[in-house]
Each structure stands twice: as structure tokens, then as C-alpha cells.
Amino acid sequence: MRIVVKVGTSTLTYENGKLNLEIMEKLVRQIANLLNRGENVILVTSGAIGAGMGKLNLKEKPKTIPEKQSLAAIGQGLLIEIYEKFFNEYGKITAQVLLTKEDFSDRKRYLNVSYTLSNLLRWGVVPIINENDTVTAEEIKIGDNDTLAALLASLVEADLLIILTDIDGLYDKDPRIYKDAKIIEVVEEFSEELFKIAGSAGTKRGTGGMYTKIQAAKICWNSGVKMIIANGKIDNVLNRITNGEKIGTTFLPMKKPISSKKVWIAFNAKVSGRLFIDEGAAKAIVKHGKSLLPSGVVKTEGDYDVGDCVVVFDHQEKEIARGLINYSSEEVEKIKGCKTHSIEKILGYKYYDEVIHRDNLVILARGEKYGS
Ligand SMILES: Nc1ncnc2c1ncn2[C@@H]1O[C@H](COP(=O)(O)OP(=O)(O)O)[C@@H](O)[C@H]1O
Numbered sequence: 573m574r575i576v577v578k579v580g581t582s583t584l585t586y587e588n589g590k591l592n593l594e595i596m597e598k599l600v601r602q603i604a605n606l607l608n609r610g611e612n613v614i615l616v617t618s619g620a621i622g623a624g625m626g627k628l629n630l631k632e633k634p635k636t637i638p639e640k641q642s643l644a645a646i647g648q649g650l651l652i653e654i655y656e657k658f659f660n661e662y663g664k665i666t667a668q669v670l671l672t673k674e675d676f677s678d679r680k681r682y683l684n685v686s687y688t689l690s691n692l693l694r695w696g697v698v699p700i701i702n703e704n705d706t707v708t709a710e711e712i713k714i715g716d717n718d719t720l721a722a723l724l725a726s727l728v729e730a731d732l733l734i735i736l737t738d739i740d741g742l743y744d745k746d747p748r749i750y751k752d753a754k755i756i757e758v759v760e761e762f763s764e765e766l767f768k769i770a771g772s773a774g775t776k777r778g779t780g781g782m783y784t785k786i787q788a789a790k791i792c793w794n795s796g797v798k799m800i801i802a803n804g805k806i807d808n809v810l811n812r813i814t815n816g817e818k819i820g821t822t823f824l825p826m827k828k829p830i831s832s833k834k835v836w837i838a839f840n841a842k843v844s845g846r847l848f849i850d851e852g853a854a855k856a857i858v859k860h861g862k863s864l865l866p867s868g869v870v871k872t873e874g875d876y877d878v879g880d881c882v883v884v885f886d887h888q889e890k891e892i893a894r895g896l897i898n899y900s901s902e903e904v905e906k907i908k909g910c911k912t913h914s915i916e917k918i919l920g921y922k923y924y925d926e927v928i929h930r931d932n933l934v935i936l937a938r939g940e941k942y943g944s
């Protein structure tokens with residue numbers, strides 16, 4: 573099995589920001605044991621900023637970006653030093669991998685990360701991954717490690733993503749507000765409704781709370797990866813989960829996951845433009861799995877080139893799809909609303925009949941209104 577384990581700051585650190593060495597040691601011991609059993613494990617760890625805060629004795633997470641980035645630089649070294657020390661005790665080799673959003677959005681870099689990780693796993697090494705917070709500008713960050721872990725799990729085609737946090741799983745409402753909240757044991761089918769029950773982070777140290785874990789579940793669902801949210805403080809949690817014990821909340825994957833190329837288009841590719849299409853075209857691509865033809869395009873926005881990723885909005889300006897486009901924004905401006913047979917007359921040439929071919933089009937109702 574290929575297993576990605578993600579552990580959050582709230583599990584790795586005490587309230588005073590210092591690292592919880594006992595938890596870290598137990599986590600490492602369990603991962604080492606999984607390796608001995610023949611499994612491949614990738615560890616996605618948060619806690620760099622938290623550990624930096626602990627080292628400087630800061631009580632509150634600072635607000636400014638340079639301060640947070642400096643803390644990540646201080647804390648990341650400390651974090652890795654401790655992991656390496658513990659893994660070393662069990663004779664395991666670790667490799668630090670710090671990633672940025674571009675490592676996922678640039679197709680070549682994406683494939684490169686995939687080859688490197690596969691090689692590390694082949695060598696029996698434990699890749700220890702975090703976002704490269706120190707160098708990543710706020711507006712181009714992935715921003716939370718739940719999403720990062722899910723993108724990675726999909727990239728390495730993992731069988732399982734285990735998210736360890738400070739709560740027993742997903743509750744049907746925010747348990748801090750509602751005392752009668754109940755844990756959900758299994759989510760058989762992903763639904764956008766899940767976002768409504770997800771609240772923000774439980775501690776000042778955490779990022780994203782349950783919301784980003786649901787985002788991760790969405791990526792896993794579409795990529796065919798099973799995901800489990802469990803309490804990182806439960807004794808022997810990783811070994812128990814991998815032995816089949818029901819712990820926390822399990823999100824089952826889609827039976828027929830979308831192809832890895834489409835996963836990349838849906839969740840990783842940088843968006844360069846937007847297309848607004850009419851009701852008929854929306855029905856054709858969503859209900860009948862057709863390609864998008866120029867006749868259905870009403871409006872185009874953004875400056876994109878052939879092969880770039882664009883977001884497709886329906887007549888109510890709701891996002892319904894993403895795809896790799898066959899024409900540039902200037903060309904689409906000229907051929908929008910036109911029949912396929914007139915493309916050549918208008919442009920003087922024709923690359924394709926379709927604006928987006930269905931092989932490069934992912935239908936994923938995000939339901940997000942344009943501009944939100
Ligand atoms: N519906 C919900 N079910 C469970 N936990 C929730 C829910 N909504 C919000 N939370 C909060 O999410 C927190 C876990 O996320 P977070 O603080 O970001 O931890 P981590 O550092 O592990 O990512 C929990 O402590 C809990 O307070």
C-alpha cells in the first residue's frame with residue numbers, strides 16, 4: 573500500500589507552541605513499523621510555524637507575512653531535525669521535500685515531483701513534506717496541508733490518506749458550538765453539502781479546520797483515494813487503521829475515479845481564463861459528456877493560450893467545468909457563438925472543431941458563483 577499520513581500543528585504542538593515530542597516519537601515508531609511491514613509511507617507534516625513560535629516563545633501567531641515566513645524557516649529545521657533523530661533510531665532514512673503551488677500547477681514540475689517521490693519510496697525512504705512557507709507568497713500558496721496532502725496522495729496514486737488531527741473525526745456540526753454533534757463514521761459519497769458542516773480551526777495554531785479537510789476529501793473522492801480523519805492522540809492509531817479497525821471518519825473514494833490527467837486539470841492546473849457558455853452547451857457537456865463547441869460560448873475573459881486551463885461557467889455564472897483550451901483568447905473572441913464549419917472562414921485556419929475536447933474537460937460542479 574501507498575499511504576500518505578498528514579499530521580496537523582494542533583497534534584504536533586502543545587498550546588504553548590512547543591513540540592509534543594511524545595506524539596512525534598509515537599508517530600515515527602508507527603510509520604517505521606508500517607515500513608517494516610512493506611508499506612510505502614509519505615509523511616506530510618505541519619508545525620513549522622508552530623515550532624518557530626515555540627522556539628521564540630511567542631504566544632500568538634504573528635499577523636504579518638514576513639514574520640510567519642521567518643517562523644517557518646526557524647521551525648522547519650527544528651521539525652526535520654527531530655523527525656530525523658527519531659527515524660534514525662529505527663534505522664529509517666528520511667528526505668525533506670518542501671513544495672510550492674507551482675510544483676503542482678506546472679505539468680512538468682508535477683511529473684518531476686512524482687518521479688522523485690516514487691524513487692524515494694522505491695529506496696524505502698520516508699519523504700517528509702511541507703509547503704515551502706518561507707519562500708511562497710501568500711497569494712500563490714496552497715495554504716493548508718490538508719489540501720497539499722490530498723494533492724500529493726492523488727499525485728502518487730496512494731491507496732490511503734490518513735489525516736491526523738486533534739479531534740476524533742468529522743462531526744455532523746461544529747462540536748465546539750453544538751454539544752449534541754455526532755461523529756460521522758463513513759461518508760460513502762462526497763457531496764458539496766459537507767462544506768456546510770465544516771467549521772474553522774480548533775486552535776489558534778491550526779489552519780483551515782474541518783473545511784480544508786473536506787476540500788481534501790473532495791480531491792481524494794475524485795482521485796480514487798480513500799481518506800480517513802482520525803485523532804492523532806489515539807494509541808497506535810496508524811497501525812490500527814491499516815489493520816482495518818474502524819477509527820474516525822472514513823471517506824470512501826469514487827468507484828470510477830477520474831483519470832490522473834483530469835485530476836490535474838481539475839485541482840492543480842493554473843487557471844488562465846474563463847468561458848461563459850449558454851444553457852444548451854452546459855447541458856451537452858454535463859449531461860451528455862460532449863465536447864465544448866464554439867457555438868455554445870457566450871463570453872470569454874482573460875488572456876490565455878492554446879493548451880491553457882480555463883474555467884467554464886454556465887448561464888447562471890456557476891462554475892461547472894475546467895478544461896484545456898484548443899484556441900487562444902483572441903481566437904475564441906472571434907469564433908464564439910459560431911458554428912464549427914465557419915471556424916476556418918473566420919480565422920483562415922482550423923486546429924480543431926471543439927473549443928475544449930471532452931478528453932481535456934472535467935465536469936466538477938463546484939457550484940461556486942463567478943467572482944466568489
Ligand atoms: N464539523 C466538524 N467536525 C469536527 N471538527 C470540526 C468541525 N468543524 C470545525 N471543527 C474543528 O476543526 C479542528 C481541526 O482542524 P485544525 O484546527 O485545522 O487542526 P489541524 O492542525 O490538525 O489541521 C477541530 O479541533 C475542531 O474544533
Ligand SMILES: N[C@@H](CCC(=O)OP(=O)(O)O)C(=O)O
Nearest residue numbers: 581618619620621716717779
Ligand atoms: N505549512 C504550515 C502548516 C499549514 C497547515 O495546514 O497547518 P495545519 O492546519 O496545522 O495542518 C506549517 O508548517 O506551519
